[in-house]
Amino acid sequence: MKKIVIIDYGLGNLRSVLKGLEYAGANVVISSDPAEIKSADGVILPGVGAFKDAMKNIAGLLDTINEYVDSGKPMLGICLGQQILMSKSEEGGHTPGLDLIKGEVQRFPHSDLKVPHMGWNSISINSKHPFFEGIPDGSFVYFVHSYFVDTGEKNTLISCDYGTDFAASVVNNAGNVIGTQFHPEKSGDMGLKMLENFVAMC
Template sequence: MKKRIVIIDYGLGNLRSVLRGLERAGAAATITSDPEAIASADGIVLPGVGAFREGMEMLGGLAQTVLAAAEDTPLLGICLGMQMLMDSSEEHGIHRGLGLVPGDVKRFVPAAGEKVPHMGWNTIRIERQDPLFDGLRREEYVYFVHSYYAAAAPDYTLASTTYIHPFASAVKSGLTYGVQFHPEKSGAAGLLILENFIDRVC
């Protein structure tokens, strides 16, 4: 039986491309904002594109549903969804996140020859082996679009990337995972990460 993966619909994010990516990876995926569907899923994906404050505001009451489900259900945050897993963000003021992964979200300070946002293909370096990365090389090329980054402690950092300076490009705390890049846009490596989330994590 295919794993039942729900993609949380809170009004922000590239939901259809994430849905297609999960379906290619072999999941029975659905887009929903129904708390009961989220609570009964085999795995949860929190996508997101846009600003942190707006994301948390749009998530609204579903935040408590996510927090409760994350206690015993694997959760994968993607891009803004990963940032929302953190304690706080300094994007347009200081705003609280879900607090599922210790750390804060900070803005890249532009450096000579480097533009913000960080957009395009870049390398992740796997710092700690995990089932999410089974079958991947120590370094893989994936696709990013973001102006803010997660400053997570090494204990919670699964992979790092350097753009202007090193930052956490994949994090984990308990059953909660986050990736700053877009696995659904990252070719074979991204597809394998989604397959691993479905088959090995969930």
């Protein structure tokens, strides 16, 4: 059974992610222990809250995360977990991120649309990736966020439109680090299928 570690850095909806992964057939551990993270078959970087707080809380694990990513094993960042994969965020005054994927986190521009972007929205599949195997174009997934990721075309797996077109899912150049701005664990059958795909990738 694949061992997947959910990194506990004090910000994240850990239980619902854990339940989704267990449903997908994984042995799931919630931990901030570097040895546990390095020995995992897959790692989840969850996150709910502010970018600056996330980077402060995770500072002690930067070397561990970089070493894990360099091993080529898969890592999934969810919501704020996707955002901190990026180079920087304008939230909190241009805070540096993990810089695993080139790009910037920006606030939604002022419009008639409510911010945060909350609820179900459809996604457009830009590129094929094992994480989205069996997911139809136009599927609906669940979002809760006030900031979005702006990255290059080659690093955008999925896009979504909410007044502006943004990267709903990103990938690094090597293909082993994925992020989703939406919550797979709250996105019904489609989200569970994605988590199953992630377990299969491990």
